[in-house]
Amino acid sequence: MSLHDHSVELRPKLVGKRVKRTEDPRLLAGVGQYVDDMAPAGMMHVALLRSDQPHARILNIDVGEAFSVPGVIAIYDATDLENEVRPAIPTSRMPDYYATPIWPLARHKVRYVGEPVVAVVAESRYAAEDALEHITIDYEPLPFAIRQVDAVKDDAPLLHEEAGTNTIIRREFKRGDVDAAFESAAVTVKGRFRMTRKTAVAMENRSYLAEWDARKQALTLYTSSNIPGVIRDVLSGCLDLPGTRLRVVAPDVGGSFGGKGSLYGEEILVCALARKLKRPVKFVSDRLEDLSATSQAFDELIEAELAVTEDGMLIGLRADVIGDVGAYSIYPWTAALETVQVVSFLPGPYRMEHYRGRIRGVLTPKPPTGPYRGVGRPSSTFAMERLIEMAARKLGMDPVAFRRKNLVNADEFPYRTASGIIWDKSAFQECLAGACAHVNYPNLLLERDEARRDGRWVGIGLASYAELTGIGSRISVAPGMPINTGTETAKIEIDATGAITAAFGIASHGQGLETTLAQVIVDELGCKLEDIEVKHGDSALVPMSSGTYASRSAVLGGGAATLAARVVKGKVLRAAAYLMEQSIDDLDMHDGIVTSRNSNCTMTLKEIASAVYSQMGRIPRDQREDLAASETYDPYLGTACSSTHLAMVEVDPETYGVKVLRYVVAEDCGKIINPMIVDGQVQGAVAQGIGAALLEEIVHDDQGQTVAASLADYLVPVATNVPDIGIVHIEADLPNNVGGFRGMGEGGTIGAPATIANAVSDALSHLSVSVETLPVTPERIFRMLQARRDPAAAVTD
Amino acid sequence: MPEKKITLSVSVNGVAHTATIEPRMLLSDFLRHELGLTGTHVGCEHGVCGACTVLLDGRSARSCLTLAVQAEGVEIETVEGQGSVDQLGRIQEAFRQHHALQCGFCTPGFIMAITDMLRHHPLESDEQIREALSGNICRCTGYEHIVNAVRELARERGPLT
Numbered sequence: 001m002s003l004h005d006h007s008v009e010l011r012p013k014l015v016g017k018r019v020k021r022t023e024d025p026r027l028l029a030g031v032g033q034y035v036d037d038m039a040p041a042g043m044m045h046v047a048l049l050r051s052d053q054p055h056a057r058i059l060n061i062d063v064g065e066a067f068s069v070p071g072v073i074a075i076y077d078a079t080d081l082e083n084e085v086r087p088a089i090p091t092s093r094m095p096d097y098y099a100t101p102i103w104p105l106a107r108h109k110v111r112y113v114g115e116p117v118v119a120v121v122a123e124s125r126y127a128a129e130d131a132l133e134h135i136t137i138d139y140e141p142l143p144f145a146i147r148q149v150d151a152v153k154d155d156a157p158l159l160h161e162e163a164g165t166n167t168i169i170r171r172e173f174k175r176g177d178v179d180a181a182f183e184s185a186a187v188t189v190k191g192r193f194r195m196t197r198k199t200a201v202a203m204e205n206r207s208y209l210a211e212w213d214a215r216k217q218a219l220t221l222y223t224s225s226n227i228p229g230v231i232r233d234v235l236s237g238c239l240d241l242p243g244t245r246l247r248v249v250a251p252d253v254g255g256s257f258g259g260k261g262s263l264y265g266e267e268i269l270v271c272a273l274a275r276k277l278k279r280p281v282k283f284v285s286d287r288l289e290d291l292s293a294t295s296q297a298f299d300e301l302i303e304a305e306l307a308v309t310e311d312g313m314l315i316g317l318r319a320d321v322i323g324d325v326g327a328y329s330i331y332p333w334t335a336a337l338e339t340v341q342v343v344s345f346l347p348g349p350y351r352m353e354h355y356r357g358r359i360r361g362v363l364t365p366k367p368p369t370g371p372y373r374g375v376g377r378p379s380s381t382f383a384m385e386r387l388i389e390m391a392a393r394k395l396g397m398d399p400v401a402f403r404r405k406n407l408v409n410a411d412e413f414p415y416r417t418a419s420g421i422i423w424d425k426s427a428f429q430e431c432l433a434g435a436c437a438h439v440n441y442p443n444l445l446l447e448r449d450e451a452r453r454d455g456r457w458v459g460i461g462l463a464s465y466a467e468l469t470g471i472g473s474r475i476s477v478a479p480g481m482p483i484n485t486g487t488e489t490a491k492i493e494i495d496a497t498g499a500i501t502a503a504f505g506i507a508s509h510g511q512g513l514e515t516t517l518a519q520v521i522v523d524e525l526g527c528k529l530e531d532i533e534v535k536h537g538d539s540a541l542v543p544m545s546s547g548t549y550a551s552r553s554a555v556l557g558g559g560a561a562t563l564a565a566r567v568v569k570g571k572v573l574r575a576a577a578y579l580m581e582q583s584i585d586d587l588d589m590h591d592g593i594v595t596s597r598n599s600n601c602t603m604t605l606k607e608i609a610s611a612v613y614s615q616m617g618r619i620p621r622d623q624r625e626d627l628a629a630s631e632t633y634d635p636y637l638g639t640a641c642s643s644t645h646l647a648m649v650e651v652d653p654e655t656y657g658v659k660v661l662r663y664v665v666a667e668d669c670g671k672i673i674n675p676m677i678v679d680g681q682v683q684g685a686v687a688q689g690i691g692a693a694l695l696e697e698i699v700h701d702d703q704g705q706t707v708a709a710s711l712a713d714y715l716v717p718v719a720t721n722v723p724d725i726g727i728v729h730i731e732a733d734l735p736n737n738v739g740g741f742r743g744m745g746e747g748g749t750i751g752a753p754a755t756i757a758n759a760v761s762d763a764l765s766h767l768s769v770s771v772e773t774l775p776v777t778p779e780r781i782f783r784m785l786q787a788r789r790d791p792a793a794a795v796t797d
Numbered sequence: 798m799p800e801k802k803i804t805l806s807v808s809v810n811g812v813a814h815t816a817t818i819e820p821r822m823l824l825s826d827f828l829r830h831e832l833g834l835t836g837t838h839v840g841c842e843h844g845v846c847g848a849c850t851v852l853l854d855g856r857s858a859r860s861c862l863t864l865a866v867q868a869e870g871v872e873i874e875t876v877e878g879q880g881s882v883d884q885l886g887r888i889q890e891a892f893r894q895h896h897a898l899q900c901g902f903c904t905p906g907f908i909m910a911i912t913d914m915l916r917h918h919p920l921e922s923d924e925q926i927r928e929a930l931s932g933n934i935c936r937c938t939g940y941e942h943i944v945n946a947v948r949e950l951a952r953e954r955g956p957l958t
Contacts, residue, residue, distance in 0.1 A: 027901030028889040030836020030876035037835035204901040254902025287841040419874030676896045683939030711845035719930040719940040
């Protein structure tokens with residue numbers, strides 16, 4: 001038996017442990033600090049008069065008696081800000097793309113109901129809203145096409161005349177000869193799938209507070225954003241301020257799910273007004289403003305067709321997609337983010353030789369679409385996994401066996417998809433098997449069949465998918481856009497007291513990154529958890545960061561933390577080697593104590609830090625190094641995260657309400673940093689996906705008005721809508737990656753809509769209806785059944 | 798338009814406060830902006846999400862649907878009365894143990910609603926717990942960890958007497 005390895009093996013690691021979150025005490029005690037909790041002296045409030053027209057020319061703005069309201073300070077429209085700000089331009093290198101400029105207030109025209117037109121600044125929000133009542137805007141209504149199928153037509157009214165078209169994005173992916181594949185196919189299935197418009201509904205509404213420091217001529221924006229670094233960089237241009245005089249801070253942020261992951265005109269506005277009026281300015285969105293002006297999601301019409309051989313091999317897929325991108329291309333992601341991902345991810349985790357996927361992104365007078373948990377893939381997975389189950393049914397094959405046959409196998413990795421995405425090694429097959437094992441799939445089928453014999457409408461559905469997470473510099477998160485999404489930086493410093501500050505550009509807003517990144521550092525550095533302070537969400541911490549989105553922070557932040565911790569540890573041990581008169585090879589640090597395997601001599605991190613920094617001459621000056629490092633990580637390809645979801649649902653034959661009876665997720669997110677947090681992410685994302693499948697829908701009527709104007713209209717899941725989620729973790733090794741982590745925060749939202757759609761279709765299979773539009777509400781089920789009974793009475797969506 | 802101000806006397810977490818306010822001021826705004834008790838959050842301003850839940854004389858209420866002046870003479874409890882960063886209250890501790898919060902924004906409302914539930918609701922099954930929790934929206938957790946926390950708290954409490 002060898003002695004020397006023992007100590008290493010016995011050291012408990014924190015990665016993989018259910019460590020309680022360090023951010024919890026402040027949030028639980030009610031002393032977290034969200035933007036609206038801040039109230040600097042002299043703060044003013046902004047209320048916005050928003051457009052009630054979908055498309056109209058602004059003829060005149062009359063402020064009436066607004067200034068008579070006590071406390072009103074100023075009233076502005078776009079013309080007042082012409083010389084104060086420059087617009088943000090969401091550029092892209094994509095051909096045939098038009099970048100709609102983003103201004104803080106509507107200029108000349110309004111292009112959706114909810115677009116900000118007039119800003120009132122007052123001593124209180126009450127006074128500002130009182131003043132809004134006095135202001136009238138004269139509009140000349142302009143023609144518009146509210147549905148994408150109309151807006152895409154050549155003669156449709158133009159929303160942005162400068163673009164010359166409403167179709168501002170076109171993209172096509174092609175591999176092989178898809179039409180020939182369809183000619184040779186034994187079986188083909190097709191559908192016209194609609195993932196209707198959703199919105200994120202973070203519980204904290206968007207909130208912004210800008211402070212102008214007249215002494216330094218500097219601006220600080222506190223924002224409920226998950227991309228503070230991107231906001232700093234773009235505002236630097238809009239406001240003509242260098243990064244040294246412009247700081248963007250995301251303090252505690254109450255969720256985002258993508259909705260707070262883009263630049264908003266209100267962010268430009270509060271900054272411009274704070275600088276102009278030389279007082280702090282706050283804007284806090286209310287829920288109506290959130291539902292009508294925060295970025296929205298999906299809204300694609302996907303016509304897709306799948307070709308299969310007689311023995312059940314997928315051979316071809318073709319799709320034509322029209323994405324309704326709303327009235328503007330969003331910054332920095334552009335209107336290509338959501339739309340292009342639908343066709344780039346459509347072939348899913350399957351072998352697919354022949355593919356053609358086309359997308360057109362079309363402007364309509366609605367709020368812009370933008371990032372939303374899962375981006376593109378909830379829609380693509382919904383369409384593809386419906387086709388998979390439709391094909392299996394037509395072939396008379398079990399959908400699990402059909403998937404098993406077509407999922408990329410372990411020996412085929414890395415696999416290049418038809419659209420050029422590379423799946424590295426990931427547990428595609430193991431996730432399918434894991435989900436089925438967890439529910440005892442053969443038994444579950446029997447259970448379903450028995451329920452059906454009792455007249456119950458019970459169905460089982462699955463969805464398998466893969467997503468690209470922690471994307472590095474090889475490809476951009478959205479094609480050709482103006483920011484770098486491939487790197488993140490960690491800066492770790494041990495100060496003279498032995499305390500450790502780990503600073504990141506990422507911006508945690510519920511993910512618990514203060515805890516998980518500290519766990520990674522503890523294991524790499526050998527310090528105590530409680531000695532680490534993780535800082536994030538502040539543009540001043542690192543030179544550049546694009547923030548927390550796209551399931552990247554554990555991969556990129558964790559990777560950067562690992563690299564920086566290794567460098568700092570080297571410095572600590574070099575100092576300790578000199579101080580302890582030991583060979584560095586004999587030293588290691590654990591729990592903040594450096595020990596030698598050759599002596600009983602130990603030193604604490606605190607003692608080493610004191611010797612390095614505070615005790616002059618203790619270390620020769622040519623050997624003395626600051627105990628600090630800044631490292632940037634680029635995972636280059638990114639990592640594939642994969643999963644299979646399986647659900648059993650029951651449709652009430654009387655009310656057509658859908659109840660989720662069972663739900664299981666088998667997922668591979670690589671090495672798990674904190675299983676408790678991973679479970680929470682899976683459960684939360686599945687709940688959100690169940691909402692997308694059964695409840696949530698932003699509706700604009702034919703007049704362009706938003707119909708879902710409150711949380712009583714836009715229904716998000718409550719505790720009774722969501723079952724307990726069975727979770728199977730599969731931790732496949734990850735090649736060529738520093739930490740071995742895969743991103744996993746979004747997956748639940750990707751798999752759940754497809755899974756529920758398949759399960760509901762299965763439950764209704766005896767009635768020959770197929771779910772092609774989500775959410776599948778009781779009303780939609782009623783209409784599908786009515787159409788089947790009486791085609792003449794059918795009302796289409 | 799602003800109206801004549803009214804003097805209001807309330808007790809918040811056992812501390813007496815007197816303030817002169819507009820009669821239209823919401824209780825949520827009064828707590829947050831007049832008293833600086835920003836633990837009570839506002840998520841929808843129309844009584845659906847429950848983030849603003851406080852206790853009025855021991856029963857849960859939406860502070861965004863309550864005028865501050867309606868609380869005259871009332872004992873108000875907010876999340877700040879449950880515990881502090883260095884000494885979390887029992888519900889807060891259970892939330893931490895079970896990872897029943899992520900972004901934390903809805904959490905104070907849940908904690909106050911659960912305080913009421915534990916005093917008045919049988920909470921004997923998961924179904925009852927989910928039903929009781931269904932007046933509050935959490936967008937992060939999917940509720941399962943919150944249900945786990947409440948189940949443990951209900952067991953500790955035992956049957957309602």
